[in-house]
Amino acid sequence: MIFTSKLIEDAVEAFCKLPGIGKKTALRMVLHLLKEQPEVTSMFTERIQRMRDDIRFCKECNNIADTDICSICENPSRSKELICVVENFRDLITIENTGQFSGVYHILGGLLSPLEGIGPDQLYISQLVERVKQHQPKEIIMALSPTIEGDTTVYYIGKQLKGTNVLISGIARGIAFGGELEYTDEITLGKAIAKRLPVDVLQH
Amino acid sequence: MQSFSFDAKVIGITGKNGIGKTNLLDAIYYLCFTKSYFQSKEINNVQQGREGFRIEGHFADTDDAREATCIVWKEGKKKITEKGILVERVTDYIGKHTALMIAPDDIELINGASDVRRKFIDGLLAQADSQYLESLLSYQKILMQRNAYLKQTPAFQINTDLLEVYDTQLAQHGSYLITKRQELSAHLPEMVCRFYESIALHSENIGIAYKPSTTQPEQLKELLVYNRRRDIEARRTTAGPHTEDWQILLDGNPCKTHASQGQKKSLLIGMKLAQLEWLRQLGKSPLILLDDIFEKLDQERLSRFFSLLNQLDIAQIFMTHTQSESIEMLAGPHFEGIQIIDL
Numbered sequence: 001m002i003f004t005s006k007l008i009e010d011a012v013e014a015f016c017k018l019p020g021i022g023k024k025t026a027l028r029m030v031l032h033l034l035k036e037q038p039e040v041t042s043m044f045t046e047r048i049q050r051m052r053d054d055i056r057f058c059k060e061c062n063n064i065a066d067t068d069i070c071s072i073c074e075n076p077s078r079s080k081e082l083i084c085v086v087e088n089f090r091d092l093i094t095i096e097n098t099g100q101f102s103g104v105y106h107i108l109g110g111l112l113s114p115l116e117g118i119g120p121d122q123l124y125i126s127q128l129v130e131r132v133k134q135h136q137p138k139e140i141i142m143a144l145s146p147t148i149e150g151d152t153t154v155y156y157i158g159k160q161l162k163g164t165n166v167l168i169s170g171i172a173r174g175i176a177f178g179g180e181l182e183y184t185d186e187i188t189l190g191k192a193i194a195k196r197l198p199v200d201v202l203q204h
Numbered sequence: 205m206q207s208f209s210f211d212a213k214v215i216g217i218t219g220k221n222g223i224g225k226t227n228l229l230d231a232i233y234y235l236c237f238t239k240s241y242f243q244s245k246e247i248n249n250v251q252q253g254r255e256g257f258r259i260e261g262h263f264a265d266t267d268d269a270r271e272a273t274c275i276v277w278k279e280g281k282k283k284i285t286e287k288g289i290l291v292e293r294v295t296d297y298i299g300k301h302t303a304l305m306i307a308p309d310d311i312e313l314i315n316g317a318s319d320v321r322r323k324f325i326d327g328l329l330a331q332a333d334s335q336y337l338e339s340l341l342s343y344q345k346i347l348m349q350r351n352a353y354l355k356q357t358p359a360f361q362i363n364t365d366l367l368e369v370y371d372t373q374l375a376q377h378g379s380y381l382i383t384k385r386q387e388l389s390a391h392l393p394e395m396v397c398r399f400y401e402s403i404a405l406h407s408e409n410i411g412i413a414y415k416p417s418t419t420q421p422e423q424l425k426e427l428l429v430y431n432r433r434r435d436i437e438a439r440r441t442t443a444g445p446h447t448e449d450w451q452i453l454l455d456g457n458p459c460k461t462h463a464s465q466g467q468k469k470s471l472l473i474g475m476k477l478a479q480l481e482w483l484r485q486l487g488k489s490p491l492i493l494l495d496d497i498f499e500k501l502d503q504e505r506l507s508r509f510f511s512l513l514n515q516l517d518i519a520q521i522f523m524t525h526t527q528s529e530s531i532e533m534l535a536g537p538h539f540e541g542i543q544i545i546d547l
Contacts, residue, residue: 112366114353120363148345148373155369187338 001027060131062107062124064089072096072104079103081138085128085157087111087145095143103141106131111149112156120156129160139167146173205258210520212543216531217524219547225524228547229305229493232522235261235273236303236491238284238294246277255279263301265489265519273301299331302488306476307495313475314459314468318449324475325450328482329384336384343377346370347446354439362436371432374444375425381445382421389414389450395481400474402512403505410471411453417443469500473509480516494523498530510538 001023003009008030015026033041057063058070061083065071072078082103086092092105108123120126132140140161144150158168174192175184184192208228217225226242233241234249243249250257256278263273276283284291291297312320330337350370354362393412401407418427424444428435431443452459454467463471483490492513501509513521521539525531528544535542 112349114349114356117356119353119357120366148342149349152346152349152366152369152373155372156366159365159369186334 061105062109062127063092063105077102080135082141083128083131083137083139084141084143086143087150091143108144108153111144111147112153113149123153125157125160128157132161132164132166136164137166139169142168142170144170208545210522210543210545212541213518213520214535214539214542215520215522216528216535216542216544217522217547218526218528218531218544220526223547225547226307226495228545229495229522229524231259232261232491233303233305233493234259235263235275236301237298238275238282241305241307241493242309246280246282249277265301299488302483302490303493304476304480304483304490305493305495306473306497308500310476311468311472314452314463314472318447321450321452322446322448324479325385325388328479329388331483331488332486333384336381339377339380343374343381343445346373346377347441347444350374351440354435354441359436364432367432367435368429371425371428374428374441378445379421379424382416382418382424382448385414385445385448386416386421392478395478396471396474399477399481399512400470403473403477403501403508404467404470405504405508408467409453409455410474411451411456413451413453415449415451417445417448466502466505470505473501473505477512484516489519492518492521494521496525497523498525498534503534506534507538510535514538 001012003012008027011030011033012023012026015021015029016023021029033044054066056065056068058065058073059068060073061070063070063072067074079102082101083106084095084101084103085106085108086095087108087110089107092107095101095105106124106128108125108128110118110123112118112120112123140157142154142157144153154168154170161168174188174195175181181189217228219225230240230242240246240249256276258274258276260272260274272287274285276285284294284297286297313324326336326340330340350367353366353370357363389412393410396412397407397410400410418424427443428441431441435442452471454463454471457463459468459471480490480492497509498506523531523535528546531544532542
């Protein structure tokens with residue numbers, strides 16, 4: 001793409017660095033900003049700059065926060081007895097959106113995968129162990145992806161928590177709600193049949 | 205683009221060296237398994253100067269033979285359509301049509317390194333048992349992680365808890381692999397022996413001795429733990445189902461060093477026929493693809509091989525050779541109406 005203005009070109013390139021943004025979309029955004037009042041752009045850049053400068057990570061759970069302690073950990077109505085271990089911020093948001101969980105979280109920052117250069121030291125595992133020893137919650141819920149790396153991480157954390165009295169559970173796996181049986185993949189369906197539940201348990 | 209119609213039960217593909225006989229066989233194989241028997245790199249399957257390739261085939265065993273299966277590979281992407289419908293998961297497609305190739309390089313099964321034999325046995329087991337395939341894939345993934353960890357972590361920084369986790373996971377899947385390999389290895393020699401005898405016409409004591417990393421599958425975990433120090437030193441997992449081998453014995457002596465070329469060839473055919481038998485027991489009727497079989501066996505063995513195939517009632521047999529006369533002379537007495545395709 002050929003630009004007649006170096007200023008436009010630079011701005012387009014900056015937008016292109018964002019995930020999922022190509023040159024055409026980037027140009028559309030730049031031209032849009034140009035059409036608006038200058039204040040719109042200042043507000044836009046200022047907000048982004050402030051976000052980047054002021055963002056913190058919760059000292060308790062490693063969640064993205066505005067202060068040293070995130071809003072979930074600070075909330076007195078959230079049970080500290082229950083810690084849900086998730087891979088990243090996005091998984092936390094997904095679980096939050098279910099409205100089914102009233103405990104607190106712990107964000108690992110990834111799953112154990114030496115192939116991608118992620119070992120135990122790259123994750124917030126020791127912080128979790130420390131947290132469990134200090135606050136002695138009743139239960140840890142492992143809400144990690146059902147992959148080999150996820151399993152490795154679950155087993156590893158389980159080993160690290162040996163000797164504490166905490167109950168370690170994992171989220172259930174099975175058929176998606178509203179889905180049709182014939183479109184369910186065979187591994188999931190096979191395991192769902194092997195680990196079936198009494199009907200009255202299922203309906204709750 | 206070229207198109208061929210294979211109307212007879214037995215097809216002879218003839219032509220000069222380098223004309224593309226094997227290529228045509230491989231195209232049939234490709235349509236069955238969505239990959240080449242000879243080339244693992246797709247780009248090498250593309251004619252020089254072209255961007256990709258397209259293979260289309262009408263299988264007569266499907267409901268409507270007019271509708272084709274088509275595989276297009278272009279710029280690194282493979283697209284499979286069946287009856288005009290895009291196949292989303294390759295695993296759903298593979299297994300619908302099967303083929304069995306016998307090619308000159310297959311002698312590696314006897315002469316080559318252990319990975320060739322592991323692949324052969326794994327292939328047999330994975331086709332019969334989806335849980336085996338699942339365990340095998342999981343085992344390989346965990347092994348890659350464990351090896352990556354051993355490779356990049358200095359010995360004094362190794363976290364034994366993490367290795368312990370990998371060992372548990374490897375043992376979980378690996379013990380199933382060993383159990384199934386033991387089961388198969390117990391009756392594979394008998395199958396191979398039977399076919400060897402009918403090809404070579406005299407019996408030899410054939411052994412296919414499985415050398416498991418541990419004879420008790422449930423002890424795999426202990427083995428991994430036992431080898432840990434050595435693994436840390438070598439920076440990789442030194443023993444387990446991924447290093448196992450089968451020793452092929454002829455009258456108690458290792459085939460690699462003691463068997464003659466002729467014996468090796470008969471043995472290879474024996475193993476391939478055992479594979480065929482295995483597939484048929486699973487209810488599959490593979491197409492047989494014979495690449496340069498005439499170079500491999502002498503006339504008598506060839507004749508016995510053909511008569512054996514004839515008895516087995518194979519759906520279709522394809523064979524390549526430079527001269528059509530030899531095909532008609534040697535295969536003619538065993539099969540009715542051989543179709544010759546001269547390239």
